[in-house]
Amino acid sequence: MEKIKWRCDRLSSLFENVSIFARKCIFSVLSAGPIPNHIAFIMDGNRRFAKNRNLPKGLGHHFGFLTLMSMLRYCHELGVKNVTAYSLSIDNFKRRHEEVKSLMDVLHDKISSMMEEGSTMNQYKVRVRVIGNLKLLSEKARQVARRVMEATKNNSNVVLIICIAYSSSDEIVNSVQRLCAEKWDENCQESNTRFELRDIETRMYMAFAPDPDIMIRSSGENRLSNFLLWQSGCSYKYSPSVLWPEIGVVHLVWAILNFQRNYFYLDKKRN
Numbered sequence: 045m046e047k048i049k050w051r052c053d054r055l056s057s058l059f060e061n062v063s064i065f066a067r068k069c070i071f072s073v074l075s076a077g078p079i080p081n082h083i084a085f086i087m088d089g090n091r092r093f094a095k096n097r098n099l100p101k102g103l104g105h106h107f108g109f110l111t112l113m114s115m116l117r118y119c120h121e122l123g124v125k126n127v128t129a130y131s132l133s134i135d136n137f138k139r140r141h142e143e144v145k146s147l148m149d150v151l152h153d154k155i156s157s158m159m160e161e162g163s164t165m166n167q168y169k170v171r172v173r174v175i176g177n178l179k180l181l182s183e184k185a186r187q188v189a190r191r192v193m194e195a196t197k198n199n200s201n202v203v204l205i206i207c208i209a210y211s212s213s214d215e216i217v218n219s220v221q222r223l224c225a226e227k228w229d230e231n232c233q234e235s236n237t238r239f240e241l242r243d244i245e246t247r248m249y250m251a252f253a254p255d256p257d258i259m260i261r262s263s264g265e266n267r268l269s270n271f272l273l274w275q276s277g278c279s280y281k282y283s284p285s286v287l288w289p290e291i292g293v294v295h296l297v298w299a300i301l302n303f304q305r306n307y308f309y310l311d312k313k314r315n
Contacts, residue, residue, distance in 0.1 A: 077304040080257035082126035089263040089287030107289035120168045128205040148182040169201040175249040176210035212273035219247040262288040278314040
């Protein structure tokens with residue numbers, strides 16, 4: 045029995061080493077073309093993944109988190125500097141209280157795990173930014189979000205932006221409200237105050253990050269679901285049919301290849 049286990053471990057290790065070598069070869073070829081600076085993921089299908097396999101809902105989110113960590117590792121190896129994950133829509137807070145509480149618990153556990161010593165964040169020097177209407181989160185979830193941002197603030201290899209309680213509509217409204225409040229305080233006696241486009245953009249939740257080059261939504265859906273609508277006008281969109289926990293390096297490579305094929309067109313539109 046021990047001999048069989050030893051052989052299985054050797055085969056597993058060999059397969060992993062071959063996979064890493066193949067990935068490095070593919071990534072080196074990709075690096076000959078333009079590499080996206082920012083990739084955004086709409087992580088669709090965690091619950092369906094669990095349901096299709098008769099698993100508890102929580103396990104769907106668990107496998108989804110592992111997939112996000114894999115995508116983050118691949119992006120780091122490729123030289124992608126910004127990764128955004130649509131973790132929780134503001135519409136999710138319209139669900140039943142028990143389901144919202146369960147989502148808050150999952151968020152707390154997964155964000156807490158990002159601060160562990162052997163986590164992907166520490167291994168690859170990833171800075172975490174959590175954005176959205178964070179007032180909607182439970183106090184426990186807000187506190188752990190603040191802690192992970194503080195703990196990773198000096199990391200500089202990759203920025204992982206986690207969108208929680210987020211929607212583009214809320215982001216735009218919040219930006220305009222902040223702008224009006226600031227301008228009113230500065231010019232409360234004036235009625236002809238003008239707003240520029242940049243005034244709104246600099247007050248967005250995503251103001252610190254470049255616009256996404258690629259938007260990837262799993263499960264074959266083409267809808268953006270109120271995600272980065274302001275920023276994604278010139279992004280390449282890709283919608284593989286697999287559910288989020290099933291997405292892999294092949295899908296990422298295909299998205300980047302198509303981004304490179306359309307790069308000059310997209311760059312011209314952007315500029």
